[in-house]
Amino acid sequence: MKLNIAVLPGDGIGPEVTAQAVKVLKAIAMEFNHVFTFDYGVVGASAIEKTGVALPQETIALCEKADAILFGAIGNAVYDMDPMAKIRPEQGLLGLRKTFDLYADVRPVIAYEDILDKSSLKKKQIKDTDILIYRELTSGIYFGEKTFSDDGNTATDTCQYTRFQIERIAHLAFIAAQKRKRKLTLVDKANVLASSKLWRKVIQEMAPQYPDVAVSYMYIDKAAMELAINPRQFDVILTENMFGDILSELAGVIVGSIGLLASASFSDKKAMFQPIHGAYNKASNQGIANPIAAILSAAMLLDHFELYDEASLVKEGVDKSLKLHITTPDLNTKYEHITTIKVGDFIEDFINNPDETNLN
Numbered sequence: 001m002k003l004n005i006a007v008l009p010g011d012g013i014g015p016e017v018t019a020q021a022v023k024v025l026k027a028i029a030m031e032f033n034h035v036f037t038f039d040y041g042v043v044g045a046s047a048i049e050k051t052g053v054a055l056p057q058e059t060i061a062l063c064e065k066a067d068a069i070l071f072g073a074i075g076n077a078v079y080d081m082d083p084m085a086k087i088r089p090e091q092g093l094l095g096l097r098k099t100f101d102l103y104a105d106v107r108p109v110i111a112y113e114d115i116l117d118k119s120s121l122k123k124k125q126i127k128d129t130d131i132l133i134y135r136e137l138t139s140g141i142y143f144g145e146k147t148f149s150d151d152g153n154t155a156t157d158t159c160q161y162t163r164f165q166i167e168r169i170a171h172l173a174f175i176a177a178q179k180r181k182r183k184l185t186l187v188d189k190a191n192v193l194a195s196s197k198l199w200r201k202v203i204q205e206m207a208p209q210y211p212d213v214a215v216s217y218m219y220i221d222k223a224a225m226e227l228a229i230n231p232r233q234f235d236v237i238l239t240e241n242m243f244g245d246i247l248s249e250l251a252g253v254i255v256g257s258i259g260l261l262a263s264a265s266f267s268d269k270k271a272m273f274q275p276i277h278g279a280y281n282k283a284s285n286q287g288i289a290n291p292i293a294a295i296l297s298a299a300m301l302l303d304h305f306e307l308y309d310e311a312s313l314v315k316e317g318v319d320k321s322l323k324l325h326i327t328t329p330d331l332n333t334k335y336e337h338i339t340t341i342k343v344g345d346f347i348e349d350f351i352n353n354p355d356e357t358n359l360n
């Protein structure tokens with residue numbers, strides 16, 4: 001298969017982890033006789049430094065002609081100190097989501113057997129956790145009207161959803177649930193928010209189309225608690241933009257490190273793949289950034305193009321690296337100095353030679 005991939009490494013640890021994902025994709029291309037080409041673009045704080053904006057036209061054009069987008073991370077604390085700044089790194093990511101209508105964000109949360117002890121939750125609570133979060137990504141409070149009063153003392157964010165926006169992601173979440181444990185939980189705040197009431201009504205109306213899926217409804221506050229107490233109860237979680245952001249970060253605690261969580265965001269025509277973690281600028285260029293989330297995002301890319309054997313091989317490589325403790329310091333207590341690159345190299349070697357790869 002021929003694939004042109006737009007690579008947007010972004011800020012902080014983004015370039016380091018993305019380099020490992022690209023390395024893994026190149027190994028897959030070699031092993032399975034595919035032709036993957038990679039075109040690089042700037043986004044986020046690094047784009048602001050170079051061009052003055054977080055999402056330059058050239059980057060949009062690059063993504064337009066690509067089959068898929070591989071994204072690294074975004075953000076820089078410098079901008080966090082100026083809350084009123086007109087230009088911010090995050091505009092790069094939000095702009096991509098909006099430009100390409102990437103409305104369905106899929107975030108798998110899997111507790112790996114070999115590293116259950118890395119979680120701050122108890123092993124017996126998290127064992128066998130396997131959740132798929134469907135987060136709506138192009139609407140809600142993130143993209144609603146925002147105002148500041150002239151005197152600077154009042155600010156408004158609007159959370160708006162339409163039936164269309166809810167239905168299109170909900171169909172995907174129901175279909176995903178049908179292929180899994182056939183359970184879907186809508187997370188909302190329908191006891192308070194009008195937008196949540198609409199979500200709940202629409203899902204109730206859609207549920208009869210998917211009689212094989214057991215639908216439950218949970219308020220966001222309760223869902224946060226339940227995720228931390230008994231994450232195993234969830235199969236597919238469907239939720240709006242901001243609740244999905246918060247819950248998926250919490251999910252990083254369940255699995256032991258946010259550096260393990262991959263994601264894919266889809267429109268009907270375009271797909272973008274990215275680790276859910278941020279730029280973690282303090283850790284950049286030290287070799288300590290965990291590349292697994294970026295590598296698993298590359299595996300999601302392969303799955304998206306129905307390269308299932310290829311994706312499985314990448315995931316097996318990740319499993320083996322975790323089993324042998326070939327991991328960065330966020331997870332490792334066994335070996336010192338396993339760097340970002342070393343983890344990428346190990347998974348690359350595994351792809352080249354699955355039966356013989358060990359730590360050397």
Ligand code: IPM
Pocket residue numbers: 074075090093094245276278
């Ligand atoms: C994420 C991030 C982004 C979000 C930020 C960087 C804008 O936290 O992808 O989860 O809030 O969506």
